[in-house]
Amino acid sequence: MFGLDAFHLARIQFAFTVSFHIIFPAITIGLASFLAVLEGLWLKTRNDDYRDLYHFWSKVFAVNFGMGVVSGLVMAYQFGTNWSGFSQFAGSVTGPLLTYEVLTAFFLEAGFLGVMLFGWNRVGPGLHFFATCMVALGTIISTFWILASNSWMQTPQGYEIQNGLVVPVDWMKIVFNPSFPFRLMHMATAAFLASAFFVGASAAWHLLRKNDTPAIRKMFSMALWMALIVSPIQAMLGDMHGLNTLHHQPAKIAAIEGHWENPPGEPTPLILFGLPDMEQEKTKYALEIPYLGSLILTHSLTEQVPALKTFPKEDRPNSTIVFWSFRVMAGLGMLMVLMGVVSLWLRVKKRLYSSRPFLWFCLFMGPSGLIAILAGWFTTEIGRQPWVVYGLLRTKDAVSAHGDLHMSISLIAFIVVYMSVFGVGYSYMTHLIKKGPKPGEGGHTPEGGPGQKRTPARPLSAVQEGHDSAEEVK
Template sequence: MDALLLSRIQFAFVISFHVLFPAFTIGLAWWLSFVEWRWLRTHDAAWRRIYFFWMRIFAISFGMGVVSGIVMTFQFGANWPELSRVGGGILGPLLSYEVMTAFFLEASFLGVMLFGWGRVSEKLHFLATCMVAVGTLFSAFWILSANSWMHTPAGYALAGGIVEPADWLAIIFNPSFPYRLVHMTLAAFITSCFVIGGVSAWLLRRGIQADEARRMLHAAVAFAAITVPLQILAGDMHGLNTLEHQPIKVAAMEGHWHPAEPGAGVPLTVFAVPDQEAETNRHAIAIPRLGSLILTHEWDGDIPPLTSVPPEERPPVAPVFYAFRIMVGIGVLMLLLAWASAFAWWRGTLLRSRLLLGAWNLMLPAGFIALVAGWFVTEIGRQPWVVHGLMRTADAVGEQSAGMVLASLATYVVGYAFVFGFGVWYLARLVRRGPVPDRDGPDLEGGERTPARPISAAGIPGEDQ
């Protein structure tokens, strides 16, 4: 294990945690906007209780996302200084735009959203909630623009081996960016949707706040029944774009090693054990021609195989292959559950179906698993490049020793186990309580809860509010 491999493991560990919380808060912020809109329309106390229930969960999740995001910044400078030196002229401004537009917007209105209930007008509080939600999308916009540029670089010029911006519009709206933005945004919404549905199903099964749980489950079912098919369509379009710009990544996703026979098409490999050294799949289960139909939308279409490039130009096939199937498999299960639940709702049997309620419970973490699997496909699949076609991952790492990286990785593991372990434990406590009658917003008396400490809006662990 050299410094390069350990740095890659450390980056994978940190990003796997970090991607969960921003994605969850993107969907949760827009859910809070919807719930408060319903409250303003009806002034039904149930919607108010739902709002405060999820606002506390949002406060904890937002705080953990900020913590993990700070670590990501340190990683770029500590482990990947050559990437910062060569590509910093483009990546630096893009990430700075995220701070100036998204983070400042969220920070400006977050305090009003968390602590302003009863202290500002209802419409102003609703505006604050909406602005926080808009800020989460701005953040996703700039982060995905920077990440997409690393996959499909455009609008740049090389000067002495340093990447310099030549056309900012081409840089920001690089060829893969629109597809990634839509795909990731829908993934964030769907992740939050299945958390809401899973929590509401859990509450219904235990008879806790049944009225609020019923409303949450109906909203989750309606949203999932519409957005999951849209996500499948967006994923198909994203796949066509990836095939155009990164065909070897698609070949790794499909375990496609050798050219297809003329007119035979590409089979869809349902399952296999990829053998990278032998350049073949072991124990393969495949459906003839279906791969061509899905990947190229043609019955006999072909894609460049992995053997069309030298071995050193190929990504690690097995993790990309398996992660892609996990992501797609979860998507299919989400679609089946959403449509089955919508049909049961139409028949009036949804709330009495222990099978469907139990399925929503089991699928609560499904969005998070699919998110991580999708990021593995995206990031491992672009190897050996950190900036596709411009800079290899091996050239981006610094001169740090393996011992230094191992020490920092161990520190991150211990720190994350404590911080995120406590955070998840407290989130579980909030979920078990369910939406309960509340005062007019968090109490600021005594200085215990303040906008300077956003997580304090969630309350003190164990207190009976």
């Protein structure tokens, strides 16, 4: 297929499926916590806007959660079908970590999800809020174990090699490997930000269409507070993660920077733009800022950043790809900080909900968090190459022995099925978002809140359920 062999087709297939999958957990993590905050605010204030927003976003959450589970199962099977060498070599570590994720996170989410989605009018307010918090906690625990497994592949420790296979000897070192804390914080924060921009863009769309309701304003305001506070924190976490990567994976940093060689005694410049050429071993058309590379990456004006030519050719990541994927992520991060700052200025000027240029800016920034996550994952995973377990197992030795035709057919099948199934899911979520939150979304709740016997809200249905007035019956 397109002149690619089975090895490269297997890599493309996994990259395709993980790119689809990662979007759903990112939204799920952020929306679950957002729903917990909304319900907590409703219980505290009894402001029905929070209740209406809860029921509105719980529908989007339900659809997204389902698609995340389905796409995640496919990825799990690929470890055995396409990457049997990896499973055989490191399955004694990654297998238990993924099992812990199922036992602690998925079971917790599944156990309380039904109460959260269908129990608003069937259980008491305290129990329903507890269920929502448990689902939110489950998404965080899931992130913990998934990132522990992936981080161990980046910075493995706590193992021994016996008979050519990994044998775990210290699970604390395996889980809390050197890159894990930085990657966990960076990814979790990215998921919160992606969800905030998703919510903010939805509110901006309604405000641009003159659907200016208190509920819309609340979710717009909450999203922008998140952008203002969390975006700078994410930038600092990214800097910490970069320093950790420089220490443990210097070849990845050299590829990200498009940096090939160090003249004696000269600090490393920062290359803003350029075109790294892996064959000619140089970055063409480079636009450099002197000293800045050393300052950002080593926090010094004299220390040099490792250069790609110091590593053997067979151990170099593809700088052409990660150079640009990193800049996409970093550039979007800067726009997020800008958006938060501008929102504060407009809030002070009392123009936050009326400035149409800013509303359009927020609308176009809606997918920015998800795009930044994808770009960050491309940087992380492609930057790890040619290793699947860094320094221990090369990617070419981890792939299963499939033929080119087999991998070509399965890749085409994945593309067709994913585009069809998840395309429908995306369309349905878009339909839900366009409807927007409606007053009385969860039913007109009398004093006492959840627990009153009444038809429960159906999160998987976009049909309005209120039947409390003659006009609604008509």
